[in-house]
Amino acid sequence: MIGGRRPVEEALRRFGIVRELLIVGNDHARGPVKSLIDKANERGVPVTLVDPVTLDRITDGQHHQGVAAICGLPASCDLEELLGQASARGDKALVVLADHLQDPHNLGALMRSALAAGAHGIIVPEDRAVTMTPAVVRASSGAALLLPYTVVVNLARTVRLLKRAGLWVVGLHLQGESDLYGLDLTEPTCIAIGSEGAGLSRLVRDECDVLAHIPLNGAVETLNASVAGAVALFEAQRQRRSE
DSSP: OEESHHHHHHHHHSTTOEEEEEEEGGGTTSHHHHHHHHHHHHHTOOEEEEOHHHHHHHTTTOOOTTEEEEEOOOOOOOHHHHHHHHHHTTOOOEEEEEESOOOHHHHHHHHHHHHHTTOOEEEEESSSSOOSOHHHHHHTTTGGGTSOEEEESOHHHHHHHHHHTTOEEEEEOTTOSEEGGGSOOSSSEEEEEEBTTTBSOHHHHHHOSEEEEOOOOTTOOOOOHHHHHHHHHHHHHHHHHHO
16 A cells, blocks of 8 residues: 555556555545546556545555555566666666665665666565565655566675676775775666665675775764665766766
């Protein structure tokens, strides 16, 4: 269940994800909501009018703005398919590897930043980490429905496969020897981001081509995992746009 106009709009962009659109009865004729109904009609998605109390209850406290959608979660793809997203667009690959993130809000925010920065997908581990859940989709404001994602068993082995495929793997680390802003991120790149608290695992850290830190000013010593990922992703986007 996804509540809110923007997340629902993002969900409707991906054909086959939305099973039913729920609209508060007195909102159905208004401009932004009407455009969602029109899009649902184009997609063959049934539209149901509900009362505000019912929508509050079934969205479990989400800020729904009078709109919600019942969705099926998108399926993951394999690593080859994910990397194929870049070649299909004629781009140099930019992917994210999330090393055992635990918080769905962190993963959702990271996926939204990755999509906004033009990344081609995200890689997450199968065990001891959050993967695709409704909470992740909500935290991403629907972006998680559009970003390709791959679930893998072994992150260190995946890093080796990425390097064999020609990607340069940059791990974000507080004690990284390189300044992020001094790196060339215009070539095929994977940005590896560690978990909340623990950071990059030793096995992943050892496999990275380079460990990079983000220069920080003032009393702040660390950044949230999703924020650090966003900084690195948009630095890669900046460099690629300049190129």
